Amino acid sequence: MVGSAGSNGTGVSAGSGGPRSSRSARSESDDARSHGVGRRSASSRTRSARSASSDFGKGDASEGKKPSRSASGAFVDARALSSKDYVASTLEESAGPLGVSSRPKVVDFVQRSKERRKASRRVIALRVLIAVAVVCAAVGLTWLLFFSSLLQLRTSDITVEGANEWVSESQVLQIAGEQADKSLLLVSSDEVVSQIKEIPGVTSATATKRFPHGLLVEIEAQKPVAMLKTSDGSMTAVDSQGRVLNSVEDVSVDGIPVIEVEDVEASLNTQAIKEALKILAALPESMRQSVTSVTAETRDSVTTTLNDGERVIVWGDSSDLELKKAVVDKIINDPNVIGDKKQVDVSAPLKPIIK
Structure with a gap:
């Protein structure tokens, strides 16, 4: 009994456990089916949402409207997002004033x-x-x-003014003519003047260029300061510097002082004749024309005779000439002073001697 009971107990227990297991299996199968259906339902809902979103994007695109931003956490369809054409935008921004687009410069x-x-x-x-x-x-x-030849000096265009019988024009032209055929820009006026002043009797000279081809030479030619007369009767004209002037025939020497010498060349080298020439050159023209003879035995004994002996002036040397001339002029032109005297000695001008 015990064994049957045990056996029955075991069988009951087994019998009672079989139905429970079957129900449990059926329950699990139903849950699996329900989960499968849920998954299919969720998948269907996802496809429906995508289809709706696509239809919404297409609808917005067809209406020319941009899709609005989704709220935070909402589903966003990337296909519905608008994409900007950056190439077209760049070309539009870089378009010139005439609408011609300019490409961004690429530096090579x-x-x-x-x-x-x-x-x-x-x-x-x-x-x-x-x-x-x-x-x-x-x-x-x-x-x-x-x-x-644009500025070439021509001999025919050289002009000389101021020449006289003692300083001939030909002498001046000969010197100035040495500059002929040169450009006036190369002609030295100072050189021309310097050479002309070396001509005996010329006291001053100027040379002025006359473009394009000319040259004007102006000189101041003095008359001889004295005529040197030798024992044979020949006469030589000299200037204040003791230079011999050119020889001129048939020329009047009236009014030119005459100095008697033994030899012209030798006398010009003596100090006495040099002092006499300085004194004669310093005399006013009116007095020099009145001098008829000059003696100069020594350098401090120069004596001039006026109007063939009417007056005799002892000058001494050439020092203090201005004072001596003033004293002589005062004495000989004042009858109360000169009286019937003929000789005036001004070798010591502050103590003139009249006799």
Whole structure:
């Protein structure tokens, strides 16, 4: 009984456990089916949402409207988002005033370097060309002004004024003519004047250029200060510096003082004759024309005779000439002072002697 009971108990227990297991299995199968249906339902809902979103995007696109931003956490369809055409936007922003689009410049450094070298060569070539042109212009201008006939001095256009019988025009022309055929820009006026002043009898000279081909020479020619008369009766004209003037025939020597000498060349080297010539040159023209003879035995005994002995003036040497001339002029022109006297000695001008 015990065994049957045990056996029955076991069987009951087993019998009772079989139905429970079957129900449990069926319950699990139902749950699995319900989960499968749920998954299919969720998948269907996802596809429906995507389809609705696509239809919404298409609807907005067809209406020309941009889709609105989704709220935070909401579903966003990437296909519904608008994409900006950056290339078209860039071309639109870079369009010129005439609507022609300008591409953004792309710098090619190699090409840029070549362009710079080419530009540098052009600048150098231009500078060289300018330098050559300047040099050629300078050379041409130099030749034109200094070596062509444009400003050439012509002998026929040299004019002399102020010459007299003692200083001939031919002497001056000979000196000035040495500058002929030169450009006036190369003619030295100072050199011409210096040479002309060396002519005996010329006290001053000027040379003025007359463009384009002329030269004017003006001189002041003095008459002889004295005539040197030798024992044979020949006479030689000399100026204040003791220079012999050119020989002139048939010329009146009236009013020119005469100094008697033994030898012309030797006398011109003596101090006595030099002092006499200085005194004669300093005399006023009216008094010099009245001098008929001059003696100069020593340098401090120069004596002049006026109007063939009417007056005799002892000058001494050539010192204090202005004072001596003033004293002589006062004495000989005042009858109360000179009286019937003929000789006036002013070798000591502060103590003149009248006798």
